Amino acid sequence: xxxxxxxxxxxxxxxxxxxxxxxxxxxFYQIPTNLESTNLDMNxxxxxxxxxxxxxxxxxxxxxxxxIEFGDYQCPNCKKWFLNTKPDIVINYIDTGKVNxxxxxxxFLGKDSVPASIATYCAEEQGTYWDYHGFLYSNQLSIDSGWxxxxxxxxxxxxxxxxxxxxxSCLDSEKYQKRVQFNTNEAERNGVTGTPTFFIIGSDxxxxxxxxxxxxxxxxxIIESMS
Numbered sequence: 001x002x003x004x005x006x007x008x009x010x011x012x013x014x015x016x017x018x019x020x021x022x023x024x025x026x027x028f029y030q031i032p033t034n035l036e037s038t039n040l041d042m043n044x045x046x047x048x049x050x051x052x053x054x055x056x057x058x059x060x061x062x063x064x065x066x067x068i069e070f071g072d073y074q075c076p077n078c079k080k081w082f083l084n085t086k087p088d089i090v091i092n093y094i095d096t097g098k099v100n101x102x103x104x105x106x107x108f109l110g111k112d113s114v115p116a117s118i119a120t121y122c123a124e125e126q127g128t129y130w131d132y133h134g135f136l137y138s139n140q141l142s143i144d145s146g147w148x149x150x151x152x153x154x155x156x157x158x159x160x161x162x163x164x165x166x167x168x169s170c171l172d173s174e175k176y177q178k179r180v181q182f183n184t185n186e187a188e189r190n191g192v193t194g195t196p197t198f199f200i201i202g203s204d205x206x207x208x209x210x211x212x213x214x215x216x217x218x219x220x221x222i223i224e225s226m227s
Contacts, residue, residue, distance in 0.1 A: 001072070004207075006185065007063075013053040014041050016189040022144045025110075026110040029125055030199065037217055040148070042077060045070060046066050046100075046102070046201050047066075047068070047199055047201035047205065047207040048190055048199070048207065049186060049190055049199060050186055051068060051102045051103070051104060053179045053182045053183055054068075054102045054103060054104040054105075054183055055102055055103040055104070055120070055124075055129060055130075055133070055185075056124060056129050056203075057098035057100050057101070057102055058090075058094060058101040058102070058103075059094040059095075059097070059101060059131060060097045060098065061097065061218060062097075063094075063097055063098060063099050064098065064202065064203040064226075064227075065093075065098060065099045065200065065201065065202055065203065065223055065226050065227070066099070066100050066102065066200070066201045067089070067099060067100070067101045067102070067198055067199075067200050067219070068095060068100070068101075068102050068104060068198065068199040068200075068201070069101060069103045069104065069198050070104050070105075070106045070190075070192045070195060070197045070198070071103060071104075071106065071138065071195045071197055072105070072106055072107055072108060072113050072115050072195045073105075073107075073110045073113060073116040073117060073120075073136045073140065073148060073194045074109045074112060074140065074143045074144070074148060074196040075109055075196065076093070076109050077195065077196060077212060077213045078137065078139070078196045078213070079137050079215035080196050081196050081214075082134075082137040082138075083137070084213070084215070085214070085215060085216050085219065086212065088208060088216045089101075089151060089216065089219055093219075093223060095200070098227065100165060100225070103133065103140075104183045104185050104186060104187060104195075105117040105120075105180050105183040105184060105187075106183065106187035106188075106192055106195055107180050107183075107184055108184060109142035109143050109195075110143040111144055112143075112144050112146075112147075112148035113176065114180055115148065115149070115150060115153060115171070115174075116136055116153065116178060117176075117180040118170075118171060118174060118175065118176045119132065119136075119153040119156070120132050120133050120159070120178055121170075121174065121175075121176040121179060121187060122135070122157070122167050122170035122171050123157065123160070123162060123164065123177065123179075125167075126163060126166065126167070128160055128162060131160055132156065132157070132160060135156050135159070136148070136156070136183070139156065142158055147178075150171065150172070151163050151173060154168060154171065157171075188194045194211065194212075195213050196212065197209070197210070197212075198211075198219075200209040200219070200222050200226070202226035203226070204226075206226060208226075209216045210222070
């Protein structure tokens with residue numbers, strides 16, 4: 001009888017050990033849902049900024065210089081820069097492989113700022129992040145006037161020919177809210193207090209900060225000094 005009890009005890013201990021090991025493995029390999037996204041490079045630390053949850057890189061990932069733009073889709077000065085300065089930077093530096101650009105949300109100007117940012121990442125799921133990004137700035141009106149509410153955001157997706165079932169499900173579930181919050185926190189961590197704010201980082205790690213919708217000449221001077 002004593003041997004039988006000891007045998008059962010050993011079996012119980014062994015089973016408990018297996019359960020414990022499995023529990024550890026589950027915790028170790030569990031994917032964190034708060035960083036759920038697509039096309040992410042979790043090692044994208046550029047200068048002082050963690051860009052891993054920002055936009056896809058515009059331009060060559062091998063470009064020696066990076067522009068990081070912190071912006072809100074409801075920011076009038078961001079629209080001004082988008083229309084007046086960015087096109088020349090794209091033509092002269094991004095398209096030529098000298099510079100790449102990463103956009104990071106700082107969604108703080110109104111209640112529709114966060115949904116607008118979430119919508120861009122829903123568009124990213126279908127490979128149209130930059131198209132949607134540009135559509136938002138091109139159609140921007142006054143803050144919280146309805147141009148960036150849920151219905152409008154879905155309308156833009158439809159205009160761009162996206163899969164609406166997929167997009168609507170993504171937007172309505174606020175799938176990327178934590179990603180947007182991460183980026184807003186990253187902006188604050190880097191001392192960003194207004195939009196647009198830019199960091200230009202050279203291949204040697206030198207970092208320059210630009211505040212506001214500065215003209216092309218301001219960016220040109222810094223980029224050329226880093227080249």
